[in-house]
Amino acid sequence: MSGAEHMSGAELGPGPGPADDARGRELADRLAAVRQRVEEATRSAGRSDAPTLIVVTKFHPAEDVARLAALGVRDVGENRDQEARAKAAETERLTGVQAPVRWHFIGQLQSNKAKYVVRYASAVHSVDRESLVDALSAAMGREQARRADSGLQERDPLDCLVQVDLDPRPEQDRPAGIGARGGVDPAAVGALADRIAAADGLRLRGVMAVAPLGLDPTPAFARLAELSAALTGTHPDATWISAGMSQDLEQAVSAGATHLRVGTDVLGPRAPVG
Ligand SMILES: *Cc1c(COP(=O)(O)O)cnc(C)c1O
Numbered sequence: 001m002s003g004a005e006h007m008s009g010a011e012l013g014p015g016p017g018p019a020d021d022a023r024g025r026e027l028a029d030r031l032a033a034v035r036q037r038v039e040e041a042t043r044s045a046g047r048s049d050a051p052t053l054i055v056v057t058k059f060h061p062a063e064d065v066a067r068l069a070a071l072g073v074r075d076v077g078e079n080r081d082q083e084a085r086a087k088a089a090e091t092e093r094l095t096g097v098q099a100p101v102r103w104h105f106i107g108q109l110q111s112n113k114a115k116y117v118v119r120y121a122s123a124v125h126s127v128d129r130e131s132l133v134d135a136l137s138a139a140m141g142r143e144q145a146r147r148a149d150s151g152l153q154e155r156d157p158l159d160c161l162v163q164v165d166l167d168p169r170p171e172q173d174r175p176a177g178i179g180a181r182g183g184v185d186p187a188a189v190g191a192l193a194d195r196i197a198a199a200d201g202l203r204l205r206g207v208m209a210v211a212p213l214g215l216d217p218t219p220a221f222a223r224l225a226e227l228s229a230a231l232t233g234t235h236p237d238a239t240w241i242s243a244g245m246s247q248d249l250e251q252a253v254s255a256g257a258t259h260l261r262v263g264t265d266v267l268g269p270r271a272p273v274g
Contacts, residue, residue, distance in 0.1 A: 041253035056263030059270035062090035079107025088120035111135035123159035140201025167212035206240030221255035
C-alpha cells in the first residue's frame with residue numbers, strides 16, 4: 001500500500017478496536033461535538049465545502065492517535081519534531097497500518113530538523129523564512145534518494161503553507177509570555193510563496209495563521225482571507241487557508257478557512273509545557 005492511501009477506521013483490524021475503552025468513548029464524544037460545531041458553522045456561513053479537521057495531538061500519546069484513527073480522523077497536527085517523529089512511528093506500530101493518518105507539522109521548525117520532518121509529515125503549515133524553504137527542499141531531495149536506494153516508493157511532494165503573523169501590535173505591546181509565534185509579515189507572503197513554488201519537492205498549498213492572542217480573531221481571519229485571495233491570483237492552486245483552533249473555529253469557518261487545527265476541544269487539556 002502506498003503512503004498516500006489511508007485505511008478507514010473499520011479496516012484497522014478485527015476485534016475490539018483502539019477506541020473501545022473509556023478514553024476512546026470520551027474522544028468519540030468530544031470529536032462528535034467538534035464535528036457538529038464545524039458543520040453548523042459551515043452551514044451558517046452558507047458554504048458547501050466542508051473544511052478539513054486537523055486534530056492537534058501534541059502532548060497526547062500515540063494511543064490517542066490510534067483511537068482517533070479508529071474514529072475516522074485522517075489528519076493530525078503536531079508542533080514539535082521530536083515528539084511527532086516518535087509518535088508517528090508508534091502510531092504505525094499500534095495500528096499495524098502504514099500511514100494511518102496524515103501528519104501536519106504546525107509549529108516553529110528549525111532548519112536542522114527538516115531531514116526528519118520530511119520522513120513522516122505530509123504538510124508543513126509553518127513555513128516562515130527562505131532558509132527553511134531551502135532546507136525542506138534539500139531534505140526532500142535526500143529523502144527521495146534514500147527511498148529509491150531502499151527500493152521504496154517516492155513520497156508525495158511536501159505540502160507547504162506560508163505562516164503569516166497577523167498581530168497588528170508591535171512586538172513589545174503583545175501579551176507577555178506568548179513567545180515567538182512565528183509567521184512572516186503580510187507584505188512578505190508573496191516572495192516566500194514564490195520561493196516555495198519554485199522549490200523542488202515542495203508544493204505550495206496556501207497560507208496559515210494563528211489569531212493574535214487576546215484580540216478579536218475576526219479581523220485577523222478577514223486579513224488572512226485577503227492574503228489568500230491575492231496569493232491565488234498568482235498561484236491558483238494554493239487555495240488552503242489554515243486557521244481556527246478550539247476557541248475560534250467558528251470565526252475561521254466563517255472567514256473561509258479550509259483547514260482547522262483543533263486540539264483541546266477534542267483531546268482535553270494538555271499537560272503544562274515543560
Ligand atoms: C496547539 C495548536 C493548535 C490547537 O490549539 P487548541 O487551542 O488546543 O485547539 C492550533 N494551531 C497551532 C499552531 C497550535 O500550536
